[in-house]
Amino acid sequence: MSDGAEIVIRGGVVVDAGGERTADVRVRDGLVVEVGSGLRGGRELDASGCFVAPGLVDLHVHLREPGDEEAETIDTGARAAARGGFTAVVAMPNTDPPLDDAAVVAAVLARGAGSTCDVVSSACITKGRAGVELAPMGELYGLGVRLFTDDGNCVADAGVMRRALEYARSLPGAVVAQHAEDPALARGGHMHEGAWSSRLGIPGRPAAAEDLIVTRDIELAALTGAAVHFLHVSSARAVDMVREAKARGLPVSAEAAPHHFTLTHAACAGFDPLFKVHPPLRTRADVDAIKVGLADGTIDAIATDHAPHTPEAKERTFEEAPPGMLGLETALALTLTELVEPGVLTLADALALLSWRPAALAGIAHRHGGPVAAGRPANLCVIDPAATWEVDPGRLASRARNTPYGGRKLTGRVRHTVLWGEPVVVDTEAQR
Amino acid sequence: MKHLLSIDDLGRDGIEEMLSLAENFVEVTRRDIPKVPALRGKTVVSLFYEDSTRTRLSFETAAKRLSADTMSFTVASSSVKKGESLRDTVQTIEAMGVDAMVVRHSSAGAPHRVASWTDASVVNAGDGRHEHPTQALLDLLTLRTHRGPALDGLHVGIVGDVRHSRVAHSDVKAFHALGADITLVGPPTLMPESLEGWPARVVYDLDDVIGNLDVVYLLRIQLERQSEALFPSLREYTARYALTAARAKRLRPDALVMAPGPINRGVEIAAEVADGPASVITEQVANGVAVRMAVLWSLLGSGGSIV
Amino acid sequence: MPAQFDAARTSRDDPASDRVGTGGALVLRTRVLDADDVRRALIRIAHEVVERNHGPDDVVLVGLYTRGPAIARRLAGAIEQFEGVAVPVGALDVAFYRDDIGLRRIQPLGPTQIPVDITGKVVVLVDDVLYTGRTARSALDALTELGRPRAVQFAVLVDRGHRELPIRADFVGKNLPTAESEDVRVQLSEIDGGVDGIELWGPDTGMPGSDARSGGSGGSGR
Numbered sequence: 034m035s036d037g038a039e040i041v042i043r044g045g046v047v048v049d050a051g052g053e054r055t056a057d058v059r060v061r062d063g064l065v066v067e068v069g070s071g072l073r074g075g076r077e078l079d080a081s082g083c084f085v086a087p088g089l090v091d092l093h094v095h096l097r098e099p100g101d102e103e104a105e106t107i108d109t110g111a112r113a114a115a116r117g118g119f120t121a122v123v124a125m126p127n128t129d130p131p132l133d134d135a136a137v138v139a140a141v142l143a144r145g146a147g148s149t150c151d152v153v154s155s156a157c158i159t160k161g162r163a164g165v166e167l168a169p170m171g172e173l174y175g176l177g178v179r180l181f182t183d184d185g186n187c188v189a190d191a192g193v194m195r196r197a198l199e200y201a202r203s204l205p206g207a208v209v210a211q212h213a214e215d216p217a218l219a220r221g222g223h224m225h226e227g228a229w230s231s232r233l234g235i236p237g238r239p240a241a242a243e244d245l246i247v248t249r250d251i252e253l254a255a256l257t258g259a260a261v262h263f264l265h266v267s268s269a270r271a272v273d274m275v276r277e278a279k280a281r282g283l284p285v286s287a288e289a290a291p292h293h294f295t296l297t298h299a300a301c302a303g304f305d306p307l308f309k310v311h312p313p314l315r316t317r318a319d320v321d322a323i324k325v326g327l328a329d330g331t332i333d334a335i336a337t338d339h340a341p342h343t344p345e346a347k348e349r350t351f352e353e354a355p356p357g358m359l360g361l362e363t364a365l366a367l368t369l370t371e372l373v374e375p376g377v378l379t380l381a382d383a384l385a386l387l388s389w390r391p392a393a394l395a396g397i398a399h400r401h402g403g404p405v406a407a408g409r410p411a412n413l414c415v416i417d418p419a420a421t422w423e424v425d426p427g428r429l430a431s432r433a434r435n436t437p438y439g440g441r442k443l444t445g446r447v448r449h450t451v452l453w454g455e456p457v458v459v460d461t462e463a464q465r
Numbered sequence: 466m467k468h469l470l471s472i473d474d475l476g477r478d479g480i481e482e483m484l485s486l487a488e489n490f491v492e493v494t495r496r497d498i499p500k501v502p503a504l505r506g507k508t509v510v511s512l513f514y515e516d517s518t519r520t521r522l523s524f525e526t527a528a529k530r531l532s533a534d535t536m537s538f539t540v541a542s543s544s545v546k547k548g549e550s551l552r553d554t555v556q557t558i559e560a561m562g563v564d565a566m567v568v569r570h571s572s573a574g575a576p577h578r579v580a581s582w583t584d585a586s587v588v589n590a591g592d593g594r595h596e597h598p599t600q601a602l603l604d605l606l607t608l609r610t611h612r613g614p615a616l617d618g619l620h621v622g623i624v625g626d627v628r629h630s631r632v633a634h635s636d637v638k639a640f641h642a643l644g645a646d647i648t649l650v651g652p653p654t655l656m657p658e659s660l661e662g663w664p665a666r667v668v669y670d671l672d673d674v675i676g677n678l679d680v681v682y683l684l685r686i687q688l689e690r691q692s693e694a695l696f697p698s699l700r701e702y703t704a705r706y707a708l709t710a711a712r713a714k715r716l717r718p719d720a721l722v723m724a725p726g727p728i729n730r731g732v733e734i735a736a737e738v739a740d741g742p743a744s745v746i747t748e749q750v751a752n753g754v755a756v757r758m759a760v761l762w763s764l765l766g767s768g769g770s771i772v
Numbered sequence: 773m774p775a776q777f778d779a780a781r782t783s784r785d786d787p788a789s790d791r792v793g794t795g796g797a798l799v800l801r802t803r804v805l806d807a808d809d810v811r812r813a814l815i816r817i818a819h820e821v822v823e824r825n826h827g828p829d830d831v832v833l834v835g836l837y838t839r840g841p842a843i844a845r846r847l848a849g850a851i852e853q854f855e856g857v858a859v860p861v862g863a864l865d866v867a868f869y870r871d872d873i874g875l876r877r878i879q880p881l882g883p884t885q886i887p888v889d890i891t892g893k894v895v896v897l898v899d900d901v902l903y904t905g906r907t908a909r910s911a912l913d914a915l916t917e918l919g920r921p922r923a924v925q926f927a928v929l930v931d932r933g934h935r936e937l938p939i940r941a942d943f944v945g946k947n948l949p950t951a952e953s954e955d956v957r958v959q960l961s962e963i964d965g966g967v968d969g970i971e972l973w974g975p976d977t978g979m980p981g982s983d984a985r986s987g988g989s990g991g992s993g994r
Binding site: 496500502 | 877918
Binding site for chain 1: 550551552553570571572573574575577578582592593594595596631634657658659660661662663
């Protein structure tokens with residue numbers, strides 16, 4: 034991409050898995066060609082006061098295409114991702130039709146090609162996400178799929194989950210990712226079951242629904258030897274169990290969403306479905322446990338679970354509205370404001386969770402996640418850690434508006450995003 | 466006060482003021498011409514997303530006795546077209562020019578949502594498992610006529626399916642606000658999952674407390690709960706938690722029996738107890754109109770006095 | 773003047789509604805009637821009521837809140853003393869019949885209680901102060917829904933003028949010319965505590981002799 038055009042990112046501090054150093058970065062023909070001081074020439078992007086980091090990677094994004102293009106399209110979702118500093122996102126398969134078929138996956142990949150963010154496709158574990166018959170995992174793997182999930186639905190049948198894990202062992206690098214909520218306990222619930230659900234009269238989804246599946250699937254990982262990834266862990270007990278499983282040496286990984294380390298179930302008190310999400314916002318103790326899990330390495334990635342919905346879909350009652358909230362354009366700032374600034378994480382830890390560790394899990398470490406070095410793909414983001422801004426739902430690049438953070442003041446913002454050498458975001462504005 | 470969405474909107478002073486006001490309307494409802502011109506020119510629409518002819522008629526009667534115009538918008542949930550959001554419906558109705566919307570919905574918080582989209586006053590006529598504030602007010606009005614204005618130290622037992630009951634939610638808040646001690650009685654499967662913040666204690670055996678109660682409030686048992694494995698059978702429920710004639714004999718001589726109606730005779734309460742001297746169940750129904758007149762007057766006519 | 777004189781006031785004719793009055797502090801101008809004057813005025817009205825109606829037999833006294841019911845009870849007591857007949861006494865709240873609903877804060881001031889069927893009777897409405905006439909109009913509407921009296925008459929302790937409707941009193945304790953900026957304050961022992969009395973308050977003109985105490989927020993007769 035960007036054939037021939039040269040850009041120089043000047044005056045920043047380069048940070049990647051190798052550490053920090055003050056350096057300029059020269060980019061040409063989609064690659065980093067030089068990292069050094071005093072570089073000039075081509076188009077210059079000002080990075081003074083900023084960190085120049087590998088582009089962020091989001092393991093968990095709902096782009097809604099095909100099927101619900103009123104809420105988001107691959108194009109608008111990619112633009113939101115770029116503004117959030119992401120250079121790669123993994124598209125979730127709960128589209129209509131679902132991504133359980135090679136033709137649909139191929140179509141999504143084709144639509145994603147050339148957008149302002151690399152779109153990596155996941156695919157279903159089971160046909161129609163129904164939890165009964167396996168999707169053609171091998172064929173989908175052949176299209177480049179590495180992450181298999183029925184997200185939105187839990188693979189509830191332990192026998193089916195066992196077979197999926199066993200089968201995945203024949204697909205090197207494949208990860209079976211679970212939406213861990215036992216439907217027998219969570220069905221009919223709309224928020225965390227606890228003091229607030231009882232008080233508000235909203236049927237609850239107990240943390241035990243998550244904990245049961247996490248403990249079960251850890252045992253299935255032990256039984257099969259296959260890698261299990263837990264999507265959006267939200268309960269303190271689930272974090273503990275993942276930590277124990279890793280100590281046992283099991284091939285287990287986990288991600289956490291920004292809303293699960295920034296919001297509690299008390300946010301539902303006004304009955305506003307902007308705060309409805311599955312798994313639900315939980316207690317302060319759960320939020321604290323997620324933070325500990327992020328800090329001690331138990332949790333491998335911060336993933337947004339970016340879930341756009343039309344205004345009409347959220348203009349219903351809490352119980353009737355669909356779950357999900359936007360995440361791409363606020364994830365980095367929330368991480369910096371809520372985790373780095375208070376000292377829960379170092380900046381390098383935060384970027385590890387947002388970039389190189391998820392890149393490795395998604396099987397795209399050769400393209401994304403750094404390091405920032407000559408010869409590597411020029412997928413970069415430039416972060417101004419001191420910029421303060423207020424989240425304005427009306428000014429998001431996403432087609433949807435369902436952020437729960439409207440009006441919130443955040444510190445830290447993506448100034449520029451470079452995708453394969455092309456500046457797709459300059460001075461916080463998407464370039465196309 | 467702009468809306469009545471929850472008993473929390475009133476507090477003790479607001480509840481007491483509302484009950485005093487309701488007593489004025491009790492007098493009005495007993496007249497030969499039980500009607501005052503207080504809300505002439507105002508329009509009250511009942512927006513019912515759940516069948517409840519009794520509550521709807523009670524509100525509409527209250528509005529008519531205040532000389533308001535009434536409209537009724539009843540939506541069987543099956544007939545709501547997919548794609549028309551609650552907000553669309555509310556704004557369509559508002560465009561007709563209404564002053565108050567009385568909202569009944571099977572989802573908690575629906576009246577709160579409606580209130581965020583309209584300039585009209587909103588009255589919660591029952592939202593999911595959340596609240597039913599006018600029921601609590603009429604329960605208090607009934608209790609007051611027998612026990613005087615303060616309920617300090619009065620021991621109220623609320624028996625049955627507390628978990629799924631909006632009436633229980635509002636009653637616990639309202640009775641507590643006026644000083645009553647509250648005991649919730651029923652099987653654990655029908656108690657709230659969390660009691661944090663509930664000013665009540667829980668007892669699983671009705672026979673342990675039946676002799677100590679000043680008021681026994683029997684919640685209606687929804688017959689479908691049996692199929693959700695919340696209790697083994699109606700027969701077992703009745704044996705353990707119904708106010709049978711035998712249990713009623715153990716009540717204090719001055720104890721009152723209340724129920725939100727409609728009651729399942731022979732299930733949560735024996736027919737002879739429901740019709741017996743301790744029962745004030747029919748008074749509750751009669752007080753419903755006066756309480757709803759007080760609420761509509763407070764929101765639309767009084768110039769915003771209460772709270 | 774007892775402290776509770778001001779504190780005890782509840783306003784039916786709220787200062788902000790009927791007339792644009794003074795915004796500033798009021799001072800006492802004159803004490804118009806003292807306790808004995810009030811007593812004598814009520815006895816005279818009681819006699820006039822009986823005389824006008826050729827005896828007390830069909831008379832029902834209906835007081836308008838806040839002070840009307842108390843005055844009606846006193847009139848009934850006087851009639852019983854000289855006629856030996858207990859005239860029925862009722863109380864009427866007109867809040868729901870007012871013509872300024874929605875324009876200001878209005879709450880019922882007490883329960884409407886009419887102890888007899890008023891159809892065919894002579895209802896004497898009783899109030900402390902007659903001013904704009906709007907309360908009396910509301911009372912006529914309210915009465916209509918309670919029955920059909922043979923006649924309705926109106927008794928007031930003070931008529932201060934400034935009518936806005938074609939309404940007059942049949943029985944008046946004291947005609948008191950006032951300015952709209954002034955306030956007529958009625959004190960009855962059983963409602964307000966202290967001793968009976970009627971005072972005229974007005975804006976502080978700085979004239980010598982005017983009482984420097986500041987007034988409350990308007991009484992029922994303003």
